[in-house]
Amino acid sequence: MPVQSPTVGRRRPKDRKDRIAQVAAELFCERGYHGVSLEEIAAVVGISAPAVYRHYENKYAILVAATRELVAATLNATDVVGFDAMLDAFAAVAVTHRKTVGLYQWEWRYLTEEHRREFGDDLGRLLHRVAEPLAAARPALSPADAEALARAALSVFGSLGTHRAVIAKGRAEQVLRRAAAAVLATEPPTPAAVPAAVTPPPVRVGGRREILLAESIRLFRRRGYHAVNIEDIGRAAGINASSVYRYFPGKGDILAAAFYRASERVTEATAVALNGAADGADALHRMAESYVELTFERSDLVSVYLAENNNLPEADRHELRKVQRLHVEEWVRLVVAVRPGLAASEARVLTHAALNLVADLGRWVRFDRRTAMDRHLVRLIEVVLWS
Amino acid sequence: MPVQSPTVGRRRPKDRKDRIAQVAAELFCERGYHGVSLEEIAAVVGISAPAVYRHYENKYAILVAATRELVAATLNATDVVGFDAMLDAFAAVAVTHRKTVGLYQWEWRYLTEEHRREFGDDLGRLLHRVAEPLAAARPALSPADAEALARAALSVFGSLGTHRAVIAKGRAEQVLRRAAAAVLATEPPTPAAVPAAVTPPPVRVGGRREILLAESIRLFRRRGYHAVNIEDIGRAAGINASSVYRYFPGKGDILAAAFYRASERVTEATAVALNGAADGADALHRMAESYVELTFERSDLVSVYLAENNNLPEADRHELRKVQRLHVEEWVRLVVAVRPGLAASEARVLTHAALNLVADLGRWVRFDRRTAMDRHLVRLIEVVLWS
DNA sequence: TGAATAAGTTAACCATGATTCGCGGCCAGG
DNA sequence: CCTGGCCGCGAATCATGGTTAACTTATTCA
Structure with a gap:
């Protein structure tokens, strides 16, 4: 278990900063950025709330650090040769980071425009990591289609963070892996000839x-x-x-x-x-x-x-x-x-x-x-x- | 006593906003902007600290309002015809606003560059109100000299806010009035021919x-x-x-x-x-x-x-x-x-x-x-x- | 007179600032 | 050689303050 570190017994461990981000990431995913107080994060880490400011400028900085860490971990873990190996790696990341992967899902809403852009860029990089070999393997796919399928695959991996259904890690890895592969093998969306009469923004006015x-x-x-x-x-x-x-x-x-x-x-x-x-x-x-x-x-x-x-x-x-x-x-x-x-x-x-x-x-x-x-x-x- | 308002006995008076500024001004003068907490201001007014935010955006806004109010009061009270009457008015303002006149002295340091400029402009207006008729009455004075003397006179009036020596209001008014008049009658500073060998910034290095x-x-x-x-x-x-x-x-x-x-x-x-x-x-x-x-x-x-x-x-x-x-x-x-x-x-x-x-x-x-x-x-x- | 607004209150929360603590390096003196 | 105090620092704490948000009460106005 490389995630947890033995803070008990030692005074002032060296990995405080990372540990704070780790704890915060899990709590943010569990109850949302605004639903977690700094004091709570600090308490889990084992220090007082103001002490957190020795490591981060403010609460927001923790969110940024946690997001960056997750993105970096994903980018790092999935930097392998071979398409199949990469998908394995994605599945493995989803499983090992199950408690924090929710950051991808919802918490980016609270990022600044600037950091949202940064996050979006990294996400795009991950996307391309799937889309590019996919496009190579299926030349019939347009780049946009390949990207859409890749996005769907990442969504499959990310889904593990949205629920707590009990399942063995190995099983989860296999299941996600298969599902993602199936998604990537799907035909792309065929654009409708007619833009279709979509219902206009519903101006329902009740009481x-x-x-x-x-x-x-x-x-x-x-x-x-x-x-x-x-x-x-x-x-x-x-x-x-x-x-x-x-x-x-x-x-x-x-x-x-x-x-x-x-x-x-x-x-x-x-x-x-x-x-x-x-x-x-x-x-x-x-x-x-x-x-x-x-x-x-x-x-x-x-x-x-x-x-x-x-x-x-x-x-x-x-x-x-x-x-x-x-x-x-x-x-x-x-x-x-x-x-x-x-x-x-x-x-x-x-x-x-x-x-x-x-x-x-x-x-x-x-x-x-x-x-x-x-x-x-x-x-x-x-x-x-x-x- | 137009300054104090009978908040006791009445619920939710109309002049809350002004009263807050008034109380804050006095406390700021007494112990400095940072030395006074919002809670204290609120307590004196008779409400809780967060209630203050119904009237002001934040603590700083109170300082700005208080400063503006003092300046406006001074500008208003001294907007009279006749040089002597004006000096009387200045003396009267100094006496009646003795507890808040200290804002002129020190608290402007905590103003934003923008508000400092605004405050400076108003101060300049007050200055001109004295300097202009002075220059008219004493044609020998250069505009700069007239302004310097006017500044000295205002400093005399402002001095009442810097101490708490006991003195009857009428007496104080007379004394300040006379002193200011005497200052305004003084010869201007004669510029030294030689810039004088001022001691360079003392680079005293001890322990x-x-x-x-x-x-x-x-x-x-x-x-x-x-x-x-x-x-x-x-x-x-x-x-x-x-x-x-x-x-x-x-x-x-x-x-x-x-x-x-x-x-x-x-x-x-x-x-x-x-x-x-x-x-x-x-x-x-x-x-x-x-x-x-x-x-x-x-x-x-x-x-x-x-x-x-x-x-x-x-x-x-x-x-x-x-x-x-x-x-x-x-x-x-x-x-x-x-x-x-x-x-x-x-x-x-x-x-x-x-x-x-x-x-x-x-x-x-x-x-x-x-x-x-x-x-x-x-x-x-x-x-x-x-x- | 009753619905809508203004002005309060309480309970957080984030953040700052003064202060403390323990460790490590450096240097003089036994 | 090694040792104890002086220094300097990083990391922690406590106290406190400004600010926000949800919710409530008094007052206003159509």
């Missing part, structure tokens, strides 16, 4: 409460729950901050309302999809279709649903997590039914990979290419689940 | 401790005691912050050491001056000469001595204040001896005015005009004390 909820969801998605305050929400809805409390008992309840809304939509979509399914494979296909559609139709809502699981008020957390888990288990049930040889734990990892992939690529794709991506994502889901 | 003390004094003078931290001091002396404690038990003790040093110099100069004096008037003259010389020779030291009286550790404060008071009393003794009709309280106010004048103009004058100002200041001291 004040509904407006508040909608605006909150949009803000939560863009900046993250903790970075949005009641004043922002009020302003977005055109009222004073204190008036928000006329409609919601507290900030947490707004998030909870969003989650209930999201879980309703998801279960509804699931039910509709399963209703007229001919067999297991058909059910999976319809599930994929409806899930992708939901993701595009209500992208803000789904993003928040996936990102802000922590931050939920304790009271609602359990129930909502249960619903989320049930949704995943619905997929798992279908997958194991269709692939009898597959262990449930593996199916679970694959499901998370598939769902994560939809979220990541859905966020990435430009709106005018939506319908093309739509069909592509359905295919990718199936490819992952059957891998 | 580490001596270097530390010297650098601390220089820093304290430039930025103020609270704005200088141990690290700055250490860096200026070329050692690590923690090493400072090898030479001084604490930060306060450095300031105390500076004060002991200053009081030694002052009493020494006083003793030398009084030693060979022929009579009272001669003694006063020699006192003035030696004090002015000291101010120029050790300008940093004297500035700190005058500015950082608060901030002294409780232990040394009393003794050092006593020495300072004794020094003033030495002047007062001489003045009343020479002018039997003058009350001691008035002599005290005049002495403070004279000393403050030296500090202000000494700080203002460019180095190349030093010798001219030298003689001029001696004359001004005498003019004030004899007014």
